[in-house]
Each structure stands twice: as C-alpha cells, then as structure tokens.
Amino acid sequence: MKKSANLMDRANQVIPGGVNSPVRAFKSVGGNPIFFASGNGAYMCDVDGKRYIDYVGSWGPLILGHNHTAVIAAIQTQLQKGLTFGAPSPLEVDMAELVTQLMPSIEMVRMVSSGTEATMSAIRLARGFTGKNKILKFDACYHGHNDSLLVKAGSGILTLGLASCVGVSATVAQETLVLPYNDLAAVQQVFAQYGDDIAAIIVEPIAANNNLILPQAGFLTGLRALCDKYNSVLIFDEVISGFRVALGGAQELYNIKADLTCLGKIIGGGLPVGAFGGRKDIMEMLAPIGPVYQAGTLSGNPIAMSAGIATLKQLHKPGVYQQLLQATQRVTQILKQGAEQNNIEIETNELSGLFGFSFKNDPNNKIFNQFFHLMLQHGVYLAPSAFEAGFVSLAHDADVLEETELAVKQCFAELQHTVRAISV
Ligand SMILES: *Cc1c(COP(=O)(O)O)cnc(C)c1O
Numbered sequence: 216m217k218k219s220a221n222l223m224d225r226a227n228q229v230i231p232g233g234v235n236s237p238v239r240a241f242k243s244v245g246g247n248p249i250f251f252a253s254g255n256g257a258y259m260c261d262v263d264g265k266r267y268i269d270y271v272g273s274w275g276p277l278i279l280g281h282n283h284t285a286v287i288a289a290i291q292t293q294l295q296k297g298l299t300f301g302a303p304s305p306l307e308v309d310m311a312e313l314v315t316q317l318m319p320s321i322e323m324v325r326m327v328s329s330g331t332e333a334t335m336s337a338i339r340l341a342r343g344f345t346g347k348n349k350i351l352k353f354d355a356c357y358h359g360h361n362d363s364l365l366v367k368a369g370s371g372i373l374t375l376g377l378a379s380c381v382g383v384s385a386t387v388a389q390e391t392l393v394l395p396y397n398d399l400a401a402v403q404q405v406f407a408q409y410g411d412d413i414a415a416i417i418v419e420p421i422a423a424n425n426n427l428i429l430p431q432a433g434f435l436t437g438l439r440a441l442c443d444k445y446n447s448v449l450i451f452d453e454v455i456s457g458f459r460v461a462l463g464g465a466q467e468l469y470n471i472k473a474d475l476t477c478l479g480k481i482i483g484g485g486l487p488v489g490a491f492g493g494r495k496d497i498m499e500m501l502a503p504i505g506p507v508y509q510a511g512t513l514s515g516n517p518i519a520m521s522a523g524i525a526t527l528k529q530l531h532k533p534g535v536y537q538q539l540l541q542a543t544q545r546v547t548q549i550l551k552q553g554a555e556q557n558n559i560e561i562e563t564n565e566l567s568g569l570f571g572f573s574f575k576n577d578p579n580n581k582i583f584n585q586f587f588h589l590m591l592q593h594g595v596y597l598a599p600s601a602f603e604a605g606f607v608s609l610a611h612d613a614d615v616l617e618e619t620e621l622a623v624k625q626c627f628a629e630l631q632h633t634v635r636a637i638s639v
Contacts, residue, residue: 218262219250243600244584249591254281256610259596267596268619270546272606274598275455275480278539278568279529280610286484289525293518301512306520313527314482314492318463320472324492325501326515330454330479331359333489334417336509337475338363341415341448343507344497348390349409351416351447355396357424358417358452358477368393396422397430399437410445415475417450420465423604424455427564427571435471442474448497454479454489455604458530459568468566481530484522487513535609540567543607545616547572553623557631570605574634577601585633586626593622 226233234240234248241248250262257280259269272278279286293306307326314324327333338350338361350363358364366376366388376391378384392409394401396418406413416438422428442449451473457464458481466473475493482488492498502508513519529535547563547570554561559582560575574582583601590597598605611619 216247216249216263220247222250222262223247238598238600238603241599243580243602244587246588248599249596256280256282257608257612257615265594267591267594268611268615268622269596270605270607271596271598271603272608273480273485274603275459275606276483276485276526277606278459278481278608279484279526280608283526283529283610285529286522286525289521290486290518293521296517298518299513299516304515304517304520306517306524307515310482310515310520310524313524314478314490317458317527318466318476318492320466320474320494321476321492322495323498324490325498325509326520327489327491327511328487328513328516328519329359330452330477330489331361332511333454333477333479333491334358334364334450334452335361337450337477337491338415338417339509340491340497340500340507341450341475343505344500345414345446345448347412347414347447349392349413350390351392351394351402351405351413353396353418353422354393355422355425355428356417356419356452358419359454362387363391364417366391366393368395396425396428397434399434402438402441406441406445406447410441410447413445413447415448415450416442417452417477419452419454419456420469420471420473421456421460421566421569423569425602426573427566427569427604429564429566430465430469435469439471448474450475450477452477455569457481458527460566461536462530481526482523483519484524484526486516486519486522488516488519488523529609536567539607539609542609542611542616543567543570546570546605546607546611546619549616549620549623553620553627556624557627557634559627559630559634568607570607572605573601582630582634586630589626589629590622593626595619595622 223233232240251259252262253260259267311324315321362383365380365383367379369377375389376393378388453464457478461467477491479489500507543565547565564571580601
C-alpha cells in the first residue's frame, strides 16, 4: 500500500482528485485508491506487488482478460507499420465489415475514440435527421459525460431535465427529458405531450451503470413502437452490453432493432475506441455526404482497430458466451452462498459477463463498503462503488473462481460482525 499511497500524494498535487476518472478515487467506498502496475489474464498486480483477481476489467473492455496473446500480437504487428496516418487505412474497413456483420441493425458505422463521443455524435445525428430537438433518457442509465446527457429528472414526471452537473447550462438541460427506467407508461405520457419534438430515445438496453438492472418484458419493444409512431430515433447505448451479453449485443438477446447503436469498451480491446452506427438512411446524413458534421483526428486509429478486431475475432469462437455465462453464474452463486451461510441477505443479478449484487437493509452502503475493503484485503478487486456492475472475463477459469470462492467465504465470515453491529 505504501507505493500506492505515495503515488496518490503526488497525483493529488497535479491531477484533480488524483485521478483521471472520478470513480477511481474510491470516494464512495472510502480509503485510498490502488495503483496498478500490470495485468495478466484475470489478475492485476498493484505497484506494491500484491495480486488481485480483477472483477472490473477496466469497466468492460477486457472481456478476454488482461494481456491476451492474440490482442497483444495484433497490436505488435500493426506497431511495425506506423501509429496513425490521418488518412484511410485498411483495418477501418475490416472493422466496419465485422461490426455490420455482427449487429445486423448496423448497416453503416463510424469509428470514434470513446463511448462519450459515440453518444454525443449519435444524438447530433438524430437531431439532424429528424429536425427535432428533445432527447429522452432514463435516470438509471449512463451515456458518458456529454452536456446533454448529464441531466437528471426535474420535479414531476412531465417536467424537463435539470443539469445534474455544474457547468451544464440550463438551456441545454431543458432539451433532455428524464424518466425512470422500465417505466413505459411514463414514456407514453411524455410522448403524448412532447412527441412532435422528441428527436431520440437513448437507452442502455441493459442498465449496467446502476448496479445491474435488466429491462422488464415489453419495455424495449414499447420504446421501439413509440419511436416508430412518432418518427423518433431509437438509440441503443450498447457501450457495455455490445459484444458482452451476446456477440450481437442486447439487441440480439432481446431481438429488437435499434435505429442507431453506440459502441465502446470491448470494441477497442483495451485501447480508446468507440463507434456509432445504424440505419443507412440516417448514417448517410453524416459529413462528408450529409449535413451533420462529425470528425476525429485519431478516429479509426490502426493500432486501436487491430486490438478491437483481434478481440472480436476471439469472441467469434464457438462456446465463448456459454463459458462466460457459466463463469458469471458461478460468481453470483458464490456470493449468494457465502452471504446466506452467514445470514446476510443479498440480491444478485447476472447475464453473461455482467453481474450485480446488493445487500438488503444497506441504505448507506455500509455493508457493501466494508465487504469491498475485505475483498480487497483478500485479493479480489471489485468495482469501488455499490452502483457499478461487476465484469467477468473469459480468463476467469475454474481456478480463479475457486480462489474467489475462498476469499468470499472468508470475507462474509468477517463481515457478519459488521452486519450485526449495523442492524442493532
Ligand atoms: C462507459 C460508458 C459510456 C462512455 O464511454 P467512455 O469511453 O467512458 O466515454 C457510455 N455509455 C455507456 C453505457 C457506458 O457504460
């Protein structure tokens, strides 16, 4: 812990909060963040030499685990040829062909450098295509840090959004409508009032940025129907779910066609990549053939494309998603058994490669935070916030899961005392 603490001291002087993305700072769980030196398979090593089983997976990209040989080899091959050209290069075409094959609703795709850029561009495109202004989003979803999406619900269901972040102007926030996830009736009501001016619904078809919330039956099909009725664009933000819950993402799992889809995380194989794509008639509104401007100095970067393509090719192998689902189910089973053996009430949720868990009667996340730190001591790195999902990779094999089980059992045995103290 010593080297991590020293680095954090230095970082605090020159980086706001010591981190380049807020959740890394451990504000929600307390304590000092850990600095990592290396990763391999399901493991990460911190700068003090302690090893952890990684259930964050860099928040999604590392579905193959750290340092997968095929990904590293692809990057090395491309490295010999140059880092960036600022001109078309072959791997961008390979990537676009691959993505349009894997997700049939995507007829054309544009590469960007982050998920935030993907959602920002998709929204501009939806506005340009429909000539309408408002965007409808859901409170449980995260779509990156664009101004128009850092908005929370105002008071009352039919009021417009309020900025959820200082620095976002009230004017921008007003164009965003925010509703509770899974509440189709509220969406219908809002469309009845504002439908003529709603350019798009943007939704995580599986809400994986607020623990893990699955869509209720009829919710996504209901959104599809409303978008059809009112000529609004349905944007699926599959930055997490894309290539994770199925090769074709949530839209394959639930058999729904989005008009536009945002991708990120896995598609870059660990390098900074995002993408947005969808219906040809909408995508052809983009410059240089259409009036909606969108660009990027490093968009389609060949090194990033090589990592992403290598990752997607591994996911193409038979049995991959079955393996991922089984490993994920084992993780939630381990959590449930460990909790139950110590009379701790827990709720869990999972899909292939994604899990969520929460403790009952844990309003301030005291139990979660304690559990998080115990797991850290026992060499398991969970997301440092009760509001994040857990990520499982294909490198989480039987040995890793057995090691996880041992740690979970020990942590719950120790946690029991805390839970009793809290509930007294
Ligand atoms: C991570 C994430 C984003 C933002 O992606 P960045 O690459 O961090 O900008 C957008 N949408 C969803 C669903 C995400 O999980």
